[in-house]
Amino acid sequence: MADLAAKGETPEVLFWVGCAGAFDDRYKRVTRAFVRILEHVGVNYAVLGMEESCTGDPAKRAGNEFLFQMQAMQNITTLNGYGIKKVVTACPHCFNTIKNEYPALGGEYEVIHHSTFLQQLINEGKVKAEGGESFKGRRITFHDSCYLGRANNIYEAPRAVLEVLDADLLEMKRCKTNGLCCGAGGAQMWKEPEPGKKDINIERAEEALATLDGNADVLLNLQGVESTAPVLPAGSNRNGSVIAVACPFCMTMMADGVKNKERESDVQVFDLAELIASAEGLNA
Amino acid sequence: MHFSIQNILFLLVAVAGFGLFAWQVRKIQANILVGRDRDMSGNVNERLSKTLLVAFGQQKMFKRLTPAILHLIVYVGFIVINIEVIEILIDGLFGTHRVLQFLGPLYSALTGTNEILGALVIVAVAAFWWRRNVKGVRRFSGPEMRAWSKLDANVILYVEVILMAALFTMNAADLKLHQVEGRTLPGAFPISSLLTGIFPDNTTALEVLERIGWWAHIVGILLFLNYLPSSKHFHIIMAFPNVYYSRLVPQGQFSNVESITHEVKAMMDPSYEVPAPAVGPDGSAAAPTPFGAKDVDDLAWTNLLNAYSCTECGRCTSVCPANLTGKLLSPRKIIMDTRDRMEEKYNSPLIFNPNLYGKEAKHDTQEQLDAENHTLLRGYVTPEELWACTTCNACVEACPVNINPLESIVEMRRFLVLEESAAPNSLNVMFSNIENNGAPWAFSPSDRFNWADDLYVADKATTPLAG
Ligand code: SF4
Ligand code: SF4
Numbered sequence: 001m002a003d004l005a006a007k008g009e010t011p012e013v014l015f016w017v018g019c020a021g022a023f024d025d026r027y028k029r030v031t032r033a034f035v036r037i038l039e040h041v042g043v044n045y046a047v048l049g050m051e052e053s054c055t056g057d058p059a060k061r062a063g064n065e066f067l068f069q070m071q072a073m074q075n076i077t078t079l080n081g082y083g084i085k086k087v088v089t090a091c092p093h094c095f096n097t098i099k100n101e102y103p104a105l106g107g108e109y110e111v112i113h114h115s116t117f118l119q120q121l122i123n124e125g126k127v128k129a130e131g132g133e134s135f136k137g138r139r140i141t142f143h144d145s146c147y148l149g150r151a152n153n154i155y156e157a158p159r160a161v162l163e164v165l166d167a168d169l170l171e172m173k174r175c176k177t178n179g180l181c182c183g184a185g186g187a188q189m190w191k192e193p194e195p196g197k198k199d200i201n202i203e204r205a206e207e208a209l210a211t212l213d214g215n216a217d218v219l220l221n222l223q224g225v226e227s228t229a230p231v232l233p234a235g236s237n238r239n240g241s242v243i244a245v246a247c248p249f250c251m252t253m254m255a256d257g258v259k260n261k262e263r264e265s266d267v268q269v270f271d272l273a274e275l276i277a278s279a280e281g282l283n284a
Numbered sequence: 285m286h287f288s289i290q291n292i293l294f295l296l297v298a299v300a301g302f303g304l305f306a307w308q309v310r311k312i313q314a315n316i317l318v319g320r321d322r323d324m325s326g327n328v329n330e331r332l333s334k335t336l337l338v339a340f341g342q343q344k345m346f347k348r349l350t351p352a353i354l355h356l357i358v359y360v361g362f363i364v365i366n367i368e369v370i371e372i373l374i375d376g377l378f379g380t381h382r383v384l385q386f387l388g389p390l391y392s393a394l395t396g397t398n399e400i401l402g403a404l405v406i407v408a409v410a411a412f413w414w415r416r417n418v419k420g421v422r423r424f425s426g427p428e429m430r431a432w433s434k435l436d437a438n439v440i441l442y443v444e445v446i447l448m449a450a451l452f453t454m455n456a457a458d459l460k461l462h463q464v465e466g467r468t469l470p471g472a473f474p475i476s477s478l479l480t481g482i483f484p485d486n487t488t489a490l491e492v493l494e495r496i497g498w499w500a501h502i503v504g505i506l507l508f509l510n511y512l513p514s515s516k517h518f519h520i521i522m523a524f525p526n527v528y529y530s531r532l533v534p535q536g537q538f539s540n541v542e543s544i545t546h547e548v549k550a551m552m553d554p555s556y557e558v559p560a561p562a563v564g565p566d567g568s569a570a571a572p573t574p575f576g577a578k579d580v581d582d583l584a585w586t587n588l589l590n591a592y593s594c595t596e597c598g599r600c601t602s603v604c605p606a607n608l609t610g611k612l613l614s615p616r617k618i619i620m621d622t623r624d625r626m627e628e629k630y631n632s633p634l635i636f637n638p639n640l641y642g643k644e645a646k647h648d649t650q651e652q653l654d655a656e657n658h659t660l661l662r663g664y665v666t667p668e669e670l671w672a673c674t675t676c677n678a679c680v681e682a683c684p685v686n687i688n689p690l691e692s693i694v695e696m697r698r699f700l701v702l703e704e705s706a707a708p709n710s711l712n713v714m715f716s717n718i719e720n721n722g723a724p725w726a727f728s729p730s731d732r733f734n735w736a737d738d739l740y741v742a743d744k745a746t747t748p749l750a751g
Binding site: 053099179204 | 552575603605671698727
C-alpha cells in the first residue's frame, strides 16, 4: 500500500488480510487463492502488508475494550491516511468489526466480505468457475460462520458462490439462522474450552459428516427441498466431499474436527475462495 | 339496571385488584430503572413494526410449530376473551347484564368465538401440561429451573383452566336459566349449550351458579393479574415493551465503551480534551462508574427489562453451543439470575422470593460470599459460565421476545478483564500478543507479508483440491 501511496494512487479496494490470513499456514493458502482471483479479474486492489494490525476483535469479545479501541484507532488512522473507501476481507470477524464497530470511532468504509465480493464477480460474469477442477458429483456442505450469518445476515452470498461449482450441495440440519457455532468465536480460539461433555467443533464436525454421508436426520438441498442423497456406506469412496467454510476460525475448527473423526482422507475443508480459484483453474 | 350492594362490592374488589397491580408494577419499574441509562429513543416506526411482528405476530415462535400453535390458541384466547372482561367490568359496576348485547349479531359472533376459544384453550393447556410434566421436553429442565420456576409454570396452567371453567359455568347457568324461564339469551353459546344438561332446573340454583361463575371469573382474573409480577407469565405484558426496545443494529455489533474512547483518544493525541465527568446535583463529581458490569445496577436498563420479559422457555439455552456440549453456561440462567438478584437487592413483587422455594434455590457459593462480593457476578454468575460463551448470537436469535443474554455476558466479561484483570491466562497471553505484535498470535509483525512470498511458486505447484 505504501508503494501505491508513494505513487499518489488510491486502490479501488483494500484487501484486509487479517491475522489468520497472514500468519496461519493453512489460511495463507486462502489469502493466496483470493489474491489470484483478484488478479485474474483485474481488480485494482492493494494490501497494507506490514502496516496492517489486528482489528482488535478477539480483545473486544473477551472484554478487553481498552485494547480493542487502541487497535481500532491505530488501524483507522492508517486506513484514513491512505484514503481507503472500500475494504474487502475473507475474515468474518475482521469484517464485522470494521463494518460495525469502527464507524463510531471514526472509520467509515464500505466493507465487504469475500463471499459477497465473489458473488458479485460471478454475477458480473467475471468469474465463471470454468476451466479448472470439476466438482461434478462431489458433495459440499456449507458451514455458516456466526459472524457472517447471524451477526450480519449474510446467508445467501456464500451459497450463491457454491452454486456455480456444479456440485451436490447439501444443507446441514442446523444451518443459516439456526447454524451451530464452530466453537472458536468470542476469543475461544485462544483458550482451552471450559470443561464439558465434548468440544463444540467435534459436535459440529459430526453434524457436517453425517450430512455428507447422507445419514443426517434431514437432508435439504439449497432450495430447502428434501434431498435424495443416498446413504454412503462407511468406508466407501466419497470422492472427496467438502466442508466449505468462509472464515479462518471455522476452517481450523472444522479441520480439527474432521481429523478427530479420522476422516481427513475423504473429507476436506476448503474456503470459498479456494474452491472458486480451483474451479477457475487458478491453482495449477 | 339492578344497582345493588354487589356493585359496590365489585367496585371495591376492582379498585383493590388494579391498585395492587399498579403498585407492583411500580416496584418493578423502579428495579429496571436502577440500570444504566441508554438512549433508546427514535426509530419509532421500525420499533413499532418490530413489535407488531415479534410481539403481536409471534413471528419467532413459529420456529417450532407445535408449541407455536398451542401458544397461539392461548394467546388469541387471552385477547378475545378479555373483550368479555370489558363487559364484565361494566356489568359489575353498573348492575347491567350482558351490556354488550346491543351489538346484535356481532355479540353472537363474540360470545361464540369466546366459547370455542375457551374450549381450545383448555385443550392447549392440557397439551402444555403434558409436555412439561409427562413428556419432559428437555429445555424445561436445567439447574436454573428451580422449585419456584417449575411450580410457577404449572400454577399458570391450572389458573387458566379454572378461569375457563368459571366462564363456562357462568354461560351455561345463564343459558339454562333463560331456557327454564322460557326466554332467549342473546349471544351464541356453542359449548355451553352442550353443558346445560348437567345443570339443575331450579332457577335459584341457576342464579347462584351464574353468579358464582361470574365472580370466580373476574376475581380470578384480578388475582391472576396480581400474581403476574412474581411470575414468568409477566411476559404477556413485558414482551411488548421489551420487543419495542430491542436492538436494531446488526447482532454482531457490540457497543463501544464511550469513556474508554475518550481515554484512548487522549492517549493518542495529548491535545484531545476529555469531556468533564458528569456532576451530581450537589455539585460534587459523581462516583466513577466501573467498566463493565459487576452487579445489576451496572447493566443497562434494557438488560434489566429483558429479565422481566423472560418466559423461561429455554429456547436460548437449547441452541447454545456451550450448553449443548455440556459446559456450565446457560443463557437463560444469566437472565433469570439477573431478575433474582434485582429482587434480592431492591424490590420484590408480592409473591416472588427466589430463595424461599426449596433448598436448591440457594446458590452454592452464596453463603461463603462476603457482602462485597455478593453481587450478580460471582454471587450468581460464575466466571466459568461467562468464559464459555462463543458470542455466537444463537441465544439472541432464538429468543421469542428478543432478549439479549449476550450483552449481559459481555458486560460482565468486561468487568472481569478491565476491573479485576481476571481473564484466563491464555487470554492474557493473547492480549499481550496483540499489544506487542499486532496479532493475537506470537508472530512478528515483520512476517505479516510472508504469505505473498510464494504466491506464484509453492501453491501453483501443488496438486488440485481433490488431493
Ligand atoms: S452467544 Fe454465548 S450464550 Fe448465547 S448461544 Fe452463543 S455461546 Fe451461548
Ligand atoms: S431469554 Fe428468551 S429464549 Fe431464553 S428462556 Fe428467556 S424468553 Fe426463552
